[in-house]
Amino acid sequence: MTDGFEVLYRGTLFLIVLFFLTKLLGKKQISQLTFFEYVTGITIGSIAAEVIMGLENNIWHGILGTSIFAVLPFLIGLFSLHSKKVRDFVDGTSTVLIKDGKVLEGNLKKEKYTLDELLQLLRGKNIFELAEVEYAVLEADGKLSVLPKKDYRQVTRKDLGLESINEKEPHMVIMAGKIMDKPLLEIGKDEDWLNTELEKRGTTLDKVFIGQVDSYGSLTIDLYNDEIQDSTPQDRPLLLANIKKCQADLELFALATDSPSAKALYEKNAEKLASSMEKLTPYLKC
Structure with missing residues (x-):
């Protein structure tokens, strides 16, 4: 086997081996490195490089x-x-550098950090x-x-004393x-709902690069043609405006009528609508 094919063979084999070893170690190994994981990663890389380039004759x-490792x-x-x-011995422990607004110079020196590095x-x-x-x-x-x-x-x-809103993760549809x-x-949702939403925007499925549904159930799309703007319908703001109009109409009806029973009925329903509007406003405002 020529040198070129030998390197190709070893490199491919070690790529597969390192892939499965990394899967074994888990996501933590690639997301953050502790002292121990840092040393392990360097050593594995060094061994793999030596074997791939033929410095170590026995691949096994x-x-x-x-x-x-x-x-x-x-x-x-x-x-x-x-x-x-x-866990503390292998991963290390956290160190407080500022407490109650005061920089702890001793801990800063212990971790070999300068004040400039802390400010950075x-x-x-x-x-x-x-x-x-x-x-x-x-x-x-x-x-x-x-x-x-x-x-x-x-x-x-x-x-601010506002009611909290529980949001769900968006979904790529x-x-x-x-x-x-x-x-x-x-x-x-189903495909019929999706096609209806696309029709509202005057587009078709084949023109959409990305389509995402937010926690309120609204569809946001990104079209292939960057020059075309997504004409997102204002369903929620329009609904909020209609609720406000209905509430204002009820208050006007209460002022306009001479019937005590009708006035009481209008005022009661206006208050109910105002209470509902207050709860729904955070969800319906853009």
Whole structure:
């Protein structure tokens, strides 16, 4: 076998082996690296490179070596799930760098971080002044978690006294002009509903690149032609406007009638509609 085909054969074989070893280690190995996983990844890569390029003559020795460096972290990961001591030793622990608005110089020195590096991490969190920080902790994976002071936190619906809204994840129902049956079934819709929605927008399925249904059941589409704008119907705002009109009409009827019973009936239903409108407004406003 020539050198070129030997490298091709070894490279293909190790690509398959490393793929299955990575699947064994799980998503954590590719999403974030602890000290142990960092060393493991480098070693596996080095062994694979040497075997592929023929520096290690016996290919099965290389496969055995990479398997050892994959199976051992997998077993240690299992132990870590059941023991915090093992988890802290292998993965490391978090370190508080700012507490009660005060930078802890000792912990900063312990983690070998300079003040400039801390400020850089804070800027990555859109924080440019230390005075804005209440608490900051350096996680085991090297990321900085920050709790701003109350005056610098984003305002929430709870802060404004507004009713909370439970939203569901959006569903991709059209991809590259093809209907995705499973997501469509999960939201309780069918192809007839989808085609009707597309007709409202004056388009057809073959012209749609992406179609997504939000938590309110509204369809948003992205067409293949970037120059064509999606004419999304204003169903929810229109419904809200109609409810407001009906509520205002009931109040006018109550003022216009001379019948006490009719006036009481109009006022009662106007109040009910106003109460319903207050609850529905967060869902119907764009």
